[in-house]
Amino acid sequence: MDNDWKKRLGVVFSTNPDFNYQTEETAAQAETLPKARQRLIVGIDRRNRGGKTVTLISGFVGSKEDLAELGRTLKVKCGVGGAAKDGEITIQGDLREKIVNLLHSMGYTLAKRGN
Numbered sequence: 001m002d003n004d005w006k007k008r009l010g011v012v013f014s015t016n017p018d019f020n021y022q023t024e025e026t027a028a029q030a031e032t033l034p035k036a037r038q039r040l041i042v043g044i045d046r047r048n049r050g051g052k053t054v055t056l057i058s059g060f061v062g063s064k065e066d067l068a069e070l071g072r073t074l075k076v077k078c079g080v081g082g083a084a085k086d087g088e089i090t091i092q093g094d095l096r097e098k099i100v101n102l103l104h105s106m107g108y109t110l111a112k113r114g115n
Contacts, residue, residue, distance in 0.1 A: 032062030035107035042096050042103070043114030054082075055096055056114075057089040057103075077102055 040059045046052070057074070060067050071084030074091060078098060082091040091099065096113050103111035 032066045036109050038062075038108050038110060040103060040108055040111040041114040042099050042111060044094050044096060052092070053094045055091040055094060055099055057091070057099065058087065060087060060089070073106070074099060074102060 038060060040057055043056050043058070045054050045056050057071075060070065067087065067089065068084045071082060071089040071091075074089060075082045078091060078093075078095050080092045080095070082089065084090070100111055100113050
């Protein structure tokens with residue numbers, strides 16, 4: 001049996017021996033919006049990174065595979081490292097202007113610079 005106790009935090013204990021805890025099923029992968037409708041915000045972040053600056057691209061609506069593909073493309077075109085997880089793309093360094101220009105050239109017309 002799976003040890004899924006973290007999913008059941010906050011649930012009251014039941015003495016019923018036939019009780020079966022039901023979890024909510026997550027929705028299927030979100031449909032990826034067309035590039036022209038994506039509202040991407042490009043900002044920088046220095047918190048919890050040891051003083052290093054990273055560029056964050058947030059606001060992507062779509063599947064994890066599409067997010068990873070966009071992150072991979074941006075990393076290759078900028079020539080730096082980074083990651084795409086939790087709905088955000090992290091690019092090493094302060095490359096806000098370059099990334100906004102790349103996104104516009106790729107068809108993400110609503111991409112804008114954050115902070």
